[in-house]
Amino acid sequence: MISIMIADDHQMFREGLSVMLDSEKDIQVIDVVSNGKEVIKRLGLRTPDILLLDIEMPLQDGFDTLKWIKNEKIPTKVLALTMHKSSEFIKRIFMSGASGYIQKDMGRKELVKAILTLYKEGMYYTPEISKIVMESLKNKNQKSQISKREKEIIKLIADQLTTSEIAKRLHISPKTVESHRQNILLKLSLKNTAGLVKYAIQKGII
């Protein structure tokens, strides 16, 4: 019997999943929570074999939760659930300590297979996922991480502030803001503000 904890911010999703998995003979759902903070609270009480963890959650997202689990050396294996499949996202998930990754739009069969594989072999990923990761490693320039300050500026840009308005708000020179703006576009291989805002929203930076 494999014990499972489910963490997802959408009640309908986590309840549906819970009922579905409980009807599997080898699986028992022992806990269902709605955010990362709760995961941490519950993991202090009992440690399931596997945690199905939605990455995009309010209060405390999946990445922070993963890091905490890694730090505390909790033996629970984490199967990350998400809708994204960008290489950045996937790499971040595994680097944060997940043992498996599955997209939310996979079906019951795949999910059960993922859980069983993860339980038996300690790891789960599809060939597609490993391909994405490998290829991204190949043509990697390493330095594509967006800094804290850059994120701050991205948010203000998306809030419709101009360069000079941002400068005033942050008490820095407009030239500095301009430098950040250019660095961001360069790092993310974007052409303009429109692309920047789209990227930022879709990757969850904002």
Add this chain to the structure above:
Amino acid sequence: MISIMIADDHQMFREGLSVMLDSEKDIQVIDVVSNGKEVIKRLGLRTPDILLLDIEMPLQDGFDTLKWIKNEKIPTKVLALTMHKSSEFIKRIFMSGASGYIQKDMGRKELVKAILTLYKEGMYYTPEISKIVMESLKNKNQKSQISKREKEIIKLIADQLTTSEIAKRLHISPKTVESHRQNILLKLSLKNTAGLVKYAIQKGII
């Protein structure tokens, strides 16, 4: 016994929902599909009492599907499922012919209640929803609808095309594109491209 069809693009979600609802004594899930086109195909064969329709779907979204059902005078009542709760979105859903609206992050109890209420009374919405709609009607200037062409242009802007590139793509004058751009900003009370892209993504225009 209430017969239900489920339409959602995420396999895991629709399967979980299906198992969950099937375990309810008054409910029977008779069909589960993944996009709007399939809904139309299946509704030609049999008409469930209620269709649980995800609004954000690829191929053909919920709005188009709703309009089709309305046009064809199919007796199936539609309960719209979505994560958004902007007044624009909700109004659009009901105007397109939905008989009920429920957020995806509601729980099993609420969902079952919504289905039963919709079946018995032909309509379902929470007081919160009606409040949002009513208040938006109050301070409404009516003319804030984005046209088809404007949407087309918004999409191209978000794809990082410049005004002149858009003009070439659509075989119109750059001045026309510029006019559209200005009209869009005016209609939506936005200040610049950044705000436009953010708005468009968050309201589901893109």
Add this chain to the structure above:
DNA sequence: AACGAAATAGTAGAAAACTACTATTTTATA
């Protein structure tokens, strides 16, 4: 303490976006 990354700030010029108008043609529909 040394290193690299991040944050800061500058010059200068080109390109694009924005403001503020007017005005004609096309299209949908009451």
Add this chain to the structure above:
DNA sequence: TATAAAATAGTAGTTTTCTACTATTTCGTT
């Protein structure tokens, strides 16, 4: 078939963003 909304296109000037550089200071990590 009027009428309104949408799509088209223009002039003219301003502001903002983008490109392409260089360069110093601050900060976190090894």
